[in-house]
Amino acid sequence: MLRVFVSKKLYLIVLLCITLVGCAVAPKGFLKPTEGYLEKRQLQMRQYDTKDEEKIIVAVAGVLQDLSFTLDDSETKLGLVVASKKADARNTGQIAGAMLLDVMSAFGGTYSNVSSTVDFVQHIKASVIAKPSLEGNRIVVRVTFQRVIWNARNQINRVESINDPEVYQKFYENLSKAIFLEAHSV
Amino acid sequence: MKKFNTCNLIIIIIILGVTISGCATTARKAFEVSDSQVKLRSIQTRAFDSTDKKLMMQTVISTMQDLDFVIDKSDFMLGNVTGTKFLGKRVVTMSVTVRPRGEKQLLVRASAQCGIYAVVDPETYQDFFNVLGKSLFLTAQQVD
Numbered sequence: 001m002l003r004v005f006v007s008k009k010l011y012l013i014v015l016l017c018i019t020l021v022g023c024a025v026a027p028k029g030f031l032k033p034t035e036g037y038l039e040k041r042q043l044q045m046r047q048y049d050t051k052d053e054e055k056i057i058v059a060v061a062g063v064l065q066d067l068s069f070t071l072d073d074s075e076t077k078l079g080l081v082v083a084s085k086k087a088d089a090r091n092t093g094q095i096a097g098a099m100l101l102d103v104m105s106a107f108g109g110t111y112s113n114v115s116s117t118v119d120f121v122q123h124i125k126a127s128v129i130a131k132p133s134l135e136g137n138r139i140v141v142r143v144t145f146q147r148v149i150w151n152a153r154n155q156i157n158r159v160e161s162i163n164d165p166e167v168y169q170k171f172y173e174n175l176s177k178a179i180f181l182e183a184h185s186v
Numbered sequence: 187m188k189k190f191n192t193c194n195l196i197i198i199i200i201i202l203g204v205t206i207s208g209c210a211t212t213a214r215k216a217f218e219v220s221d222s223q224v225k226l227r228s229i230q231t232r233a234f235d236s237t238d239k240k241l242m243m244q245t246v247i248s249t250m251q252d253l254d255f256v257i258d259k260s261d262f263m264l265g266n267v268t269g270t271k272f273l274g275k276r277v278v279t280m281s282v283t284v285r286p287r288g289e290k291q292l293l294v295r296a297s298a299q300c301g302i303y304a305v306v307d308p309e310t311y312q313d314f315f316n317v318l319g320k321s322l323f324l325t326a327q328q329v330d
Binding site: 027028029030031032033034037040041044073075077078079080082125127129131142144145146158159160161 | 240243244247248251252253254255256257258259260261262269270271272273275276277278298300307309310311313314317
């Protein structure tokens with residue numbers, strides 16, 4: 001009996017050590033470029049045939065406002081604009097699935113509240129940089145988006161970078177319209 | 187009854203002790219400076235043969251973007267760029283500062299934090315300076 005108790009205790013201590021060590025160590029290699037970074041750059045970057053940096057950055061701020069973003073921060077000397085917005089994150093399919101699960105558990109005689117854990121609100125952050133190209137005859141614009149999604153319990157469901165080409169395409173379509181210039185891929 | 191009271195008292199004292207001492211120590215812990223602070227500074231800092239602060243900061247920004255960071259803040263006068271990256275469920279924040287060193291060089295210091303832990307691993311910072319150096323076509327020089 002004592003042996004069983006001791007071995008259990010030892011197991012618990014080892015488990016605790018592993019967990020604590022696991023927490024304390026930051027993962028390695030996260031500042032190395034990932035394989036698809038060139039494709040991502042293509043997705044996020046466009047060039048415009050102008051040397052007027054100010055015109056572009058003013059248009060960027062305007063487009064972000066058109067897309068209901070609020071401007072959070074900027075450093076015009078570097079051509080940086082940071083903006084964010086909160087939006088609905090509810091997905092009909094996800095809600096239907098969760099409700100079905102809740103109803104099924106109710107029939108089964110148990111309580112479940114999966115409905116409150118589905119995506120509810122998302123906070124999207126956009127960061128835009130406009131700077132002269134290496135040759136100096138064009139302005140290169142690069143936009144990146146991130147989002148944090150909360151559920152109805154006010155818990156964070158997930159955090160992610162947005163890599164949907166359509167989102168970037170839409171942003172640049174609006175920017176091109178605002179400055180009457182055609183965007184070139186990089 | 188007496189035994190119950192003694193037990194209660196001990197538990198209350200322990201809880202009180204842990205709570206009160208916990209407050210003081212965690213606050214102090216957050217400001218602790220370890221002996222290896224100088225070493226950490228050298229791990230996080232590199233010098234580049236360039237005097238163009240604006241170009242350096244813009245390259246820092248594009249390097250961070252290549253590494254999946256979204257830029258949160260930047261200030262040209264302070265020479266500071268801060269960005270966030272998501273790593274699964276973890277959040278990595280990194281601040282990079284650019285300042286002149288003498289008349290011919292710029293010092294770049296990067297400090298990253300993963301969740302609640304500061305990143306102190308030399309290789310991680312070396313990875314960042316390798317990418318930055320490549321984008322600048324310059325070599326990152328170790329600073330003592």
